[in-house]
Amino acid sequence: MAPAPPPPPRKLPLLxxxxxxxxxxxxxxxxxxxxxxxxxxxxxxxxxxxxxxGSEDVAPAAVSGKGRLAxxxxxxxxxxxxxxxxxxxxxxxxxxQRELYVFTNVLAPVDxxxxxxxxxxxxxxxxxxxxxxxxxxxxxx
Amino acid sequence: MTDLPxxxxxxxxxxxxxxxxxxxxxxLQLTADACLQAIADAGLKVSDIDGVAxxxxxxxxxxxxAPVSPAEAAAVLGIDPRWIxxxxxxxxxxxxxxxxxxxxxxxxxxxxxxxxxxAQATARLASRQSTLMAGERNARIEGNNAWTVxxxxxxPINTFALxxxxxxxxxxxxxxxxxxxxxxxxxxxxxxxxxxxRKPLSLEDYLASRVISSPLRLFDCDSHIDGSTxxxxxxxxxxxxxxxxxxxxxxxxxxxGGLWVGKFAGDFTHLAADKAGAMLWSRTDLTPGDxxxxxxxxxxxxHVWLWLEALGMVGRGEAAAFVEGGRRIAIDGELPxxxxxxxxxxxxFHGYGHIHEAxxxxxxxxxxxxxxxxxxxxxxxxxxxYGAMLLRRD
Ligand SMILES: [Zn+2]
Numbered sequence: 324m325a326p327a328p329p330p331p332p333r334k335l336p337l338l339x340x341x342x343x344x345x346x347x348x349x350x351x352x353x354x355x356x357x358x359x360x361x362x363x364x365x366x367x368x369x370x371x372x373x374x375x376x377g378s379e380d381v382a383p384a385a386v387s388g389k390g391r392l393a394x395x396x397x398x399x400x401x402x403x404x405x406x407x408x409x410x411x412x413x414x415x416x417x418x419x420q421r422e423l424y425v426f427t428n429v430l431a432p433v434d435x436x437x438x439x440x441x442x443x444x445x446x447x448x449x450x451x452x453x454x455x456x457x458x459x460x461x462x463x464x
Numbered sequence: 465m466t467d468l469p470x471x472x473x474x475x476x477x478x479x480x481x482x483x484x485x486x487x488x489x490x491x492l493q494l495t496a497d498a499c500l501q502a503i504a505d506a507g508l509k510v511s512d513i514d515g516v517a518x519x520x521x522x523x524x525x526x527x528x529x530a531p532v533s534p535a536e537a538a539a540v541l542g543i544d545p546r547w548i549x550x551x552x553x554x555x556x557x558x559x560x561x562x563x564x565x566x567x568x569x570x571x572x573x574x575x576x577x578x579x580x581x582x583a584q585a586t587a588r589l590a591s592r593q594s595t596l597m598a599g600e601r602n603a604r605i606e607g608n609n610a611w612t613v614x615x616x617x618x619x620p621i622n623t624f625a626l627x628x629x630x631x632x633x634x635x636x637x638x639x640x641x642x643x644x645x646x647x648x649x650x651x652x653x654x655x656x657x658x659x660x661x662r663k664p665l666s667l668e669d670y671l672a673s674r675v676i677s678s679p680l681r682l683f684d685c686d687s688h689i690d691g692s693t694x695x696x697x698x699x700x701x702x703x704x705x706x707x708x709x710x711x712x713x714x715x716x717x718x719x720x721g722g723l724w725v726g727k728f729a730g731d732f733t734h735l736a737a738d739k740a741g742a743m744l745w746s747r748t749d750l751t752p753g754d755x756x757x758x759x760x761x762x763x764x765x766x767h768v769w770l771w772l773e774a775l776g777m778v779g780r781g782e783a784a785a786f787v788e789g790g791r792r793i794a795i796d797g798e799l800p801x802x803x804x805x806x807x808x809x810x811x812x813f814h815g816y817g818h819i820h821e822a823x824x825x826x827x828x829x830x831x832x833x834x835x836x837x838x839x840x841x842x843x844x845x846x847x848x849x850y851g852a853m854l855l856r857r858d
Contacts, residue, residue: 334613337604366727368611374727394633394732396625397678402596402618412617412677414626414732424728428615438633454614 331405335452341369344383349446349453356417356425358384365420388444389460390417393424397433409433415442415457430458468747469569474703474710475855476575477506477696478823483658483811486585487690491531495581496540498692503541506696507707508575513696514546515567515576517560519814521550527594528587528688537579547573553720556849557815562716564697575698580816584688595619595688621685621764623723624847625677628766630732632679637769637784639679643670644787645765645801646683646808648794653805655832656821660689661809684765686807693816695823711826714840714854717744723848733781737774737850744852745776752776755854756838757800757825759818762807763847771844775852800835815845819853826857 336346345367348355358365359373360380372379395413411429413436416422429436430445442457479501481487481494489497503510522533534548547567551559557580564576587594596618597609605613617623631637647667653659665683673682703710721736722728745751752775760771769783777799778786787793793801804810804821811817822841824830844852 333616334603334605334618336610336614337606339606339610342610368608368727370727394626394630396622396629396680397675398616398622398625399674399678400619400621400676402616403593406616406618410616412612412615412622412626422729422731426612426615426617438629452614456615 328405330407331403333449333454335449338451341371345369345455346452348383348385349448349455352446353385354388354444354455355383356386356419356423357381365417365423367423367425386417386419390415390442390457392429392436392438392440392442392457394438395429395436397436411436413457425455428456430456431462435459469566470713470716470747472569472700473565473697474700474712475695475823476698476703476706476708476710477502477504477508478820479503479505479694480658480820481692483660483689483691484585485660485687485689486589489690491528491581491583491690491692492536492540494690494692495532495537495579495694498581498694499537499541499577499579502577502694502696505708506575506698508696510542511544513541513543513575513577515548515564515573516543516545517549517551517564517576517578519550519557519560519580520552526587526591528583528585528690531583532579532581543577547576553849556720556846556851558718558845558851558853559849561697561819561853562718562851565713565716568697568699574702575696577694577696579692579694580813581692582688582813583690584812585690588688619677620847621677621680624764624766625680627732627770628679628764631766631769631784634731634733635781635784639671639681640667641784641788642679642684642765642769643667644790644793645762645768646670648787648790649762649802649806649808651790652795652803652833653809655830656804656810659805659810660687661805680764680766683808686763686812689811689813691811691813693813693820695819708827709857711823712856712858714750714856715744715748717741717747717852719743719850720848735770735774735850737771737844737846737852740844740850740852741775744854748854750840750854750856754840755799755842756840757803757835758842759802759804759806759821759844760842761815761818761845761847762802763812765808767847768801774850775842775844777842795833795835803830803833803835815843815851818843818845822855826855
């Protein structure tokens with residue numbers, strides 16, 4: 324049997340000045356989220372100033388990369404030819420702060436995905452982008 | 465509350481073109497069909513119309529979501545506008561209506577025709593990927609879509625499925641309960657000659673349909689069409705001697721926030737639409753108990769639950785049990801819902817089909833789907849920018 328063709332390339336994010344750090348932080352192996360130096364609040368997506376206190380003194384800060392799965396969906400539809408399905412698209416609430424959410428893929432068998440499950444970040448490199456994805460915290464990295 | 469701008473305005477006419485998958489008529493022809501019908505329905509001449517508005521306007525994208533500008537429509541119809549507007553933001557699909565209301569209240573226009581034209585069926589025939597969020601092949605993703613599309617969330621269903629799953633998990637809701645929305649819409653569409661799907665759909669059919677993005681299935685999704693819908697909004701002082709009894713815009717509400725609009729707050733079981741509902745009820749003495757029928761946005765079925773709660777028609781977490789079995793939301797139920805088939809069965813007009821159906825009900829044109837003695841209709845619209853209106857007939 325012929326080997327399966329490679330999956331279609333991911334649609335990658337444009338590295339824009341305000342948010343590129345999120346997509347490249349995997350190069351150093353740590354997830355980074357924008358944090359206000361004045362009041363300590365994290366925010367995502369990043370903005371030019373802190374939504375909590377208004378300070379413009381905001382900068383990327385390394386976080387633990389741990390969190391819990393706030394909600395998810397299992398996508399079965401191959402929207403483009405060759406898209407590997409099923410896969411899990413989800414929202415992770417990072418451990419650092421309530422309602423600090425990131426959208427991601429959860430790298431787990433679809434029948435093992437549960438609301439609230441503990442997850443940890445892992446990075447999938449594509450060109451100049453390290454996509455932050457998450458795996459069950461008790462699974463090997 | 466008599467000086468609120470919406471109290472000065474009313475809907476005086478409505479029209480809808482043929483609806484095709486695809487249509488043989490161009491987007492501009494369909495627009496003219498709907499607008500001319502709405503103007504004639506109001507008992508007005510084209511020369512009476514002094515304002516034109518649309519959602520979202522015209523853009524270069526090829527997906528058929530924005531094929532006609534208000535200026536083009538005015539030119540084709542022979543309207544000489546004093547006021548014109550295209551709005552793709554500002555509370556989303558209903559924004560042109562809210563803006564027309566304020567323009568009329570401010571004296572900038574007397575009779576405004578507002579249209580929504582889609583050519584998504586034609587675009588979809590040319591490319592199956594026309595309705596995806598991925599942009600041009602190989603292009604990098606910009607803006608808010610960059611947070612989701614790289615994870616292969618290529619369709620809007622993926623993000624709204626997140627809400628459905630969160631709602632299921634929090635309240636113990638089931639697919640049988642969600643399926644009641646699609647089944648109800650299809651039952652009503654059987655009596656709507658312009659609906660695209662009119663073949664009966666049972667709950668068993670729903671549960672046997674394939675899962676697209678769990679827990680949402682094929683029949684939880686609305687469908688792309690070609691077509692145009694239009695209404696005429698008039699100053700109340702110019703409406704009393706027209707052809708139809710005026711439909712008073714009793715109250716409006718609007719909000720924006722959440723997905724695709726920056727920072728996200730909440731637990732994915734409710735929408736910023738909550739604020740639109742609260743605003744609407746703060747502008748009228750009527751209450752949810754006064755609503756005779758409701759046309760609730762159903763881009764995906766889950767929107768209906770979230771909107772019913774946002775509008776205070778049911779309590780938080782109660783929508784699933786309320787619609788279960790379909791009795792309460794049937795034509796002869798306590799809250800007849802999406803009486804023309806909604807977007808699930810009548811096609812994706814981005815809420816303008818819902819507005820048209822409200823006029824059908826309040827002017828007694830529903831035939832086999834007519835709600836008896838309907839005097840008020842609640843309409844809601846949108847999945848990221850949120851609008852709601854309460855219409856009332858004397
Ligand atoms: Zn701060």
